[in-house]
Amino acid sequence: MADITAALVKDLRDKTGAGMMDCKKALIEVAGDIEAAIDWLRKKGLAAAAKKSGRIAAEGLVGVASAPGRAAMVEVNAETDFVARNPVFQAFVETVANIALEVGDSLDAIKAAPFPGTGRSVAEELTHMVATIGENMNLRRAQVLSVPNGVVATYVHAALKPTLGKIGVLAAVAGDGAHDALNTLGRQIGMHVAASRPDALDISGVSAEALEREKTILMDQAKASGRPDNVIAKMVEGRVQKFYEEVALLEQVWVHDGKSRVKAIVKDANATITGFARFALGEGIEKPKEDFAAEVAATAAIQPPPDAQPPDTQPTA
Numbered sequence: 001m002a003d004i005t006a007a008l009v010k011d012l013r014d015k016t017g018a019g020m021m022d023c024k025k026a027l028i029e030v031a032g033d034i035e036a037a038i039d040w041l042r043k044k045g046l047a048a049a050a051k052k053s054g055r056i057a058a059e060g061l062v063g064v065a066s067a068p069g070r071a072a073m074v075e076v077n078a079e080t081d082f083v084a085r086n087p088v089f090q091a092f093v094e095t096v097a098n099i100a101l102e103v104g105d106s107l108d109a110i111k112a113a114p115f116p117g118t119g120r121s122v123a124e125e126l127t128h129m130v131a132t133i134g135e136n137m138n139l140r141r142a143q144v145l146s147v148p149n150g151v152v153a154t155y156v157h158a159a160l161k162p163t164l165g166k167i168g169v170l171a172a173v174a175g176d177g178a179h180d181a182l183n184t185l186g187r188q189i190g191m192h193v194a195a196s197r198p199d200a201l202d203i204s205g206v207s208a209e210a211l212e213r214e215k216t217i218l219m220d221q222a223k224a225s226g227r228p229d230n231v232i233a234k235m236v237e238g239r240v241q242k243f244y245e246e247v248a249l250l251e252q253v254w255v256h257d258g259k260s261r262v263k264a265i266v267k268d269a270n271a272t273i274t275g276f277a278r279f280a281l282g283e284g285i286e287k288p289k290e291d292f293a294a295e296v297a298a299t300a301a302i303q304p305p306p307d308a309q310p311p312d313t314q315p316t317a
Helices: 006-016 020-029 034-043 046-052 087-103 107-112 122-133 179-196 208-223 229-247 262-268 292-299
Strands: 059-067 070-078 137-146 150-157 167-175 271-280
Touching: 006 020, 006 034, 020 034, 059 087, 059 150, 059 167, 070 087, 070 150, 070 167, 070 271, 087 107, 087 122, 087 137, 107 122, 107 137, 122 137, 137 167, 137 271, 150 179, 150 271, 167 179, 179 262, 179 271, 208 229, 262 271
Parallel strands: none
Antiparallel strands: 059 070, 070 137, 150 167, 167 271
16 A cells, blocks of 8 residues: 555645545545545545535524434534525435434534435535535534423424524423423423523523623723712612623513513423523624625626725715
């Protein structure tokens, strides 16, 4: 067998953009012939997929799957909403959610799991889809929640299917009540979480960093009023409570009636929320501002006309 050096692997990666392990495997398969390795990667769809890997994928779908006392949620991104409506892509997201339900929410474990009916792993199937559909795609994140005595309800907002949409929520609810009643409560909590976007379950779950940052802002605002220090302290204390009511789920006002606290609703149901998760498609992904005229000009290999205005600017008087 030819000596597959790190330099040779790097050279192939530079030429194709494929992953290091894929490059090494390709070189082993063709006894170190770099041109043959390029062809091998192209035949496997890996080189084509790698060329797309730098493009931003912020569309796609959030998918959920559930079983007794357990539920999973995944986000799989693509470049356009058009792909999200592709039945093949939808089936992939549904299948990956069910795989997460079995193997847990480690992305490495999910990617290494067999993808049913293909002879490929989840990661390999995703690469195959990138090469076939022609868009960059990414398994971005996963979450699995379980509860020993209760339900993990699921809620999907802007749903294309009951298990696929733009926003997904898992709500773990423990209690001795009837399964249907707990599931109904859990789904209502899911709807609330989708709308209210809490950061923590309760006050103790609010991060110290977020709290200190908020206190600093509130203190500066209160000092600007010119009031005495003892009054300022009370003002900040009251505003911190308001902050908790915004970010802690149990302290929030129940969206379904606009007056009760979530903690009161749960207590009346003799239940406990043990955890929740909320995925909003593409949140936190920086999307580039599109300049359609410039894109057309670049595609046509021409320069914009001299009097063209830059995007988001107005001509001066």
